[in-house]
Amino acid sequence: MSPVTSTISGYPRIGPDRELKRAVEDHWAGRVDAARLQEIAAGLRERTWRELSAAGLTTVPSNTFSLYDHVLDTIVMVGAIPERFAGLAEPYFTMARGDEGVAPLEMTKWFDTNYHYLVPELPPETRFRLDWSKPLAEYAQAKALGIETRPVLLGPLSFLLLAKPVDLGLLDGLVEVYAELLERLAAAGVAEVQLDEPVLAADRSERELAALRRAYDRLGDLPSRPHLLVSTYFGEIGPALAILAGTRVEAIGLDFVAGPGNLEALAAIGGLPDKTLVAGVVDGRNVWRADQTKALSLCAALSGLADRLVVGTSCSLLHVPLDLDAETGLDPGVRARLAFAKQKVAEVVAIGAALNGSPAPAGPPPAHPIVNARVRARLDALRDPATRLPHAQRLAIQRRSLGLPPLATTTIGSFPQTADVRHARAALRAGTVTPAEYDDRMRAEIARVIALQEEIGLDVLVHGEPERNDMVQYFAELLDGYAVTEHGWVQSYGSRCVRPPILHGDVSRPEPMTVTWATYAQSLTRKPVKGMLTGPVTMLAWSFVRDDQPLPDTARQVALALRDEIHDLEAAGIQIIQVDEPALRELLPLRSADREPYLAWAVAAFRLATGGVADRTQIHTHMCYSEFGEIVGAIGDLDADVSTVEAARSRMELLDDLRTSGFGRGIGPGVWDIHSPRVPSTEELTTALRRAASSVDATLLWVNPDCGLKTRDYPETEASLRNMVTAAQRVRAEIA
């Protein structure tokens, strides 16, 4: 058999010090021109290719870089820029962010990750046209450096199925654009192209599978084209495997981490005797070092199931931080078990070398996770922890004690994270301000935010979350069993990044985490101030989690810590407590058969956290994503009194889902999209509220933005909130 080779399917784009974030944001602010931005981007790409090729990978990918998002790049590549952006100075960034006159494209989660992509808009009359400048330029740039690369493209079926509306009738036209692209890339010297088809990890209809066959039969039959690698990731490929095996594509990429069943599936079709298998054995989604023994025996089994074997990552390394070497503050016992992107590349190379006869690399040291016997005993004892009255009765009690108007106005929690606030935190880290001085600055910020909300006339206030670097990291820093990184940034959307904490042991709460901030804020106003917490599912979804115990067990530990926090907030006089679960939808399994058990433990964890409060305490939750319909039942099962949800970018589609499900609880459909600096007018907010009030009872309807305001600036935030309060007053008067 031919020697085993190695590759990866993608790499972080943001740079070791988030250079891309800074360059792009400086460009938006007018401080960096387009040419300089391209130069910085080219420098980052060069660095990546040199690093990957020096690490010893057999093939290095290109076109995995993006200034904002690779789906947006694909929209440009196939000429699917919607009419309203034509003729603008910078259609690319305007599609992503919108501007005063133009609404941006909808943004949503990339499968079950915390990465967000822009949703292609494909009206039926769409005519695709090739713009191959980006993949070609990146290939040529690498080639000029002496590095031969494999351009990575989002495959045509995934592009269509991620679009709105989904119209398979557009497939043939789209495939012709890909055909033209492949022919041109071949002429430019490209030997192999990777086409990503992650949609194959989710359930697909017969029609969609037929479309897959048609697309790859056509591309496979092209007389002059590069070799084709069709990659799937984030799960098991299912019936699409036999279809792809029957086409002329030369290679198939499978994820053996999220999709262990892919091994059996391969065996069941008799392997890929005439194809290359790119085996995703190193986890691209988590930060634990690979178990080399396991990986080697898996690869040994796989090598009998294909003509050639390539060792790879389970998916793009976009989802893990760049380099563990940058971390100096981690506990050595935890650190010794970690691998970030750079280290994972080395693992891929080492596994490949071992399969070719080099000595096998050492595996990670054994784990000794923190075990907290008290937490385990308490969880065992808490069997049915919910003690509340049915929600309709609770709402009546809360209505009397809170005395809120119909269409009550509120916000989702965070107010703009000003440069001042971030500087203060940076100064605390650097030791140039003391913890007491830092606390004073945060209190001053909270006082300012409370006064502003009073003045604008909001009904339910928030403290603004200035003390939180991030809604997950903040809690991870205060909980035992979690570690945080200094430089472990991962792109979430566009220029926005997060440092997912690492949950490595049993979780417990040494002391209250939010009570002093919440009670300080409440002391400044007679209006109710919401306590603000991050829910158990989101605390897991946006962290790297231990893989030595089932996720539901870990969720219960986090939930217990939150339950204690909620108890303390209630005891301190906080009447409304919001437990954010923006990631509830994100973790929904891609295959429908796995959804019910997931939703059961996710809902149980939320209820464990929130089910211990008195009936007069109002529990809110918040979620931000579209495609709310799929989980509307589970949202009811959470048994929160009020749910505020994202709705603006998807034009309030969720109201229809709610009407048909008989929701019956408080609901705040977000009336404006906070991902864009655009200020919504009073008129458009009024229209949105009228529409909402026509499907939801006014006493159940809340008025709020789509999500927290931390990424916005003050001028647009104030203007938008004022318009929102005016719109709420108008519609209140109309229905009175």
Ligand SMILES: Nc1nc2c(c(=O)[nH]1)N[C@@H](CNc1ccc(C(=O)N[C@@H](CCC(=O)N[C@@H](CCC(=O)N[C@@H](CCC(=O)O)C(=O)O)C(=O)O)C(=O)O)cc1)CN2
């Ligand atoms: N974890 C997570 N996932 C999420 C969300 C979320 O809020 N959190 N929201 C949804 C949308 N995703 C988002 C992801 C990131 C951000 C975001 O604002 N990120 C910030 C960083 C937030 C942060 O960690 N801030 C730190 C560090 C800030 C920083 O960059 N400091 C400078 C120094 C700054 C100074 O001196 O002024 C530095 O370290 O170099 C802090 O405030 O302490 C950013 O990219 O700019 C927003 C939304 C879905 N997923």
Ligand code: MET
């Ligand atoms: C991504 S959901 C954000 C919820 C959080 N309370 C905030 O307002 O920032």
Ligand SMILES: [Zn+2]
């Ligand atoms: Zn949100």
